[in-house]
Each structure stands twice: as structure tokens, then as C-alpha cells.
Amino acid sequence: MERLTYGDFITNKIADIPYGQAFQTDVIAEAMADEYAIPVHKAKPITNVTLKRLADRGLIERFQKGVYYRAKQTAFGKARPSEEVLEAQLLTRRGNEIIGYETGYSLMNKLGLSTLVPVKREIATNAYRKNVNDRFIIIRKPVVTVNAGNYRYLQLLDVIRDMPEASIDAVNPKALLHAFVERNGLDTVQALTYARQHYPQKTLLNLVDVLVER
Numbered sequence: 001m002e003r004l005t006y007g008d009f010i011t012n013k014i015a016d017i018p019y020g021q022a023f024q025t026d027v028i029a030e031a032m033a034d035e036y037a038i039p040v041h042k043a044k045p046i047t048n049v050t051l052k053r054l055a056d057r058g059l060i061e062r063f064q065k066g067v068y069y070r071a072k073q074t075a076f077g078k079a080r081p082s083e084e085v086l087e088a089q090l091l092t093r094r095g096n097e098i099i100g101y102e103t104g105y106s107l108m109n110k111l112g113l114s115t116l117v118p119v120k121r122e123i124a125t126n127a128y129r130k131n132v133n134d135r136f137i138i139i140r141k142p143v144v145t146v147n148a149g150n151y152r153y154l155q156l157l158d159v160i161r162d163m164p165e166a167s168i169d170a171v172n173p174k175a176l177l178h179a180f181v182e183r184n185g186l187d188t189v190q191a192l193t194y195a196r197q198h199y200p201q202k203t204l205l206n207l208v209d210v211l212v213e214r
Helices: 006-015 025-036 040-056 083-092 104-110 151-165 173-183 188-198 201-211
Strands: 061-064 067-069 072-074 077-079 100-103 121-125 137-140
Touching: 006 025, 006 040, 025 040, 040 067, 067 083, 083 100, 083 121, 083 137, 100 104, 100 151, 104 121, 104 151, 151 173, 151 188, 151 201, 173 201, 188 201
Parallel strands: 121 137
Antiparallel strands: 061 067, 072 077, 100 121
């Protein structure tokens, strides 16, 4: 079978990205470099030119330098994600790699622990040195490098650690956290290990209470 041109490869790669999901030029260039066994420094300018052409044709939208997304066409025009959502995506994903997660009061609100709706979303991320628009997001340094295998555990433990200082008004917060553990298939031993290695002892003790909740 005839091999795809660089442009066709990039177009197909982007077609697999969900609408509204931000993607970075560097990630596409690295994928092309792997596919064609060429240096990244050669793949990157090709990727830049191709993405600009696709944006000029309205097939993708430019969010900021080196970052694009696919906007879905609707009867009311193009549905574009908010700047806050796109910024959060860049802090939590790099291609298919998980590099961060939502934490803090915004996560507590989503879990039903608190009715308080914070102005800013908190993100713990490996990219904690990245400059972002702080109107929307507070960046936190994670206790350990984030990946697909640990981010749910870190979310749980961050919440347990931060709850004593938070405005928790749920009737049974431990039951909500226990449900989070079960819903995400978290392993008890692994959760206890992360707590012991990276969190205060009080967090470890409170985690035990959550895990035995009935």
C-alpha cells in the first residue's frame, strides 16, 4: 500500500482527535517523526505549515502559538470550547499522555463534597512551570510526577489532605469519597502506598476511614 504523504498523515492524525480537544504542534510533529523515521527538527516545520493551512481552510482553530483544536460545526455556527477548558486540557494532557489532573475546591465541588463554586479551577500538573492565564486556573505542583496510572489516586489523596481546610457541606463526605474509589477501580494497597510515601500521616489515617466506609 502506498504510504501517506506528510500532509495526509497529519490530517488523519488530527481527524482522530475529539472535537474541542486541544493539541500541540510538538506532539503531532513527534508522531510524524516516529512514523517516518525522520528527525523532529525536520518534522516540526512541515507540521507547522500543514496546520496553518488547515487553520486557513477553517478545518481547525488556532488557540495560541503551537496549539490548535477542532471546532464542531453546528446549526448555530462553530462550537468552540472556552479558554479555561483549553488551558486545562494543555495542563492535563500531552497527546495521549496524562500529565495533570483537577484538584482543590473545584474538584470537591464536582464530587459533591461542597456546594462552593470556586472562581478558578485548580490543576496539579507536571507542567507546573508553564505560564497560563491565571484568571481561570491555579497551577499546583503535584507531590509526584503525574501519569495515567496514578492521577486518580492523587486526586483522592489531595482531596482528603485538603478537606480539613475546605468548606465541606455534604451530609456524608466519606461515602462520596468511597464511591469515588469504587467508581475508578482504585486499589486499596496502592492508595495506602501513595498516601504513606507522599502525604502527611493524617492523610493516611483519614484515607483508612474512607476505605472502610460502609
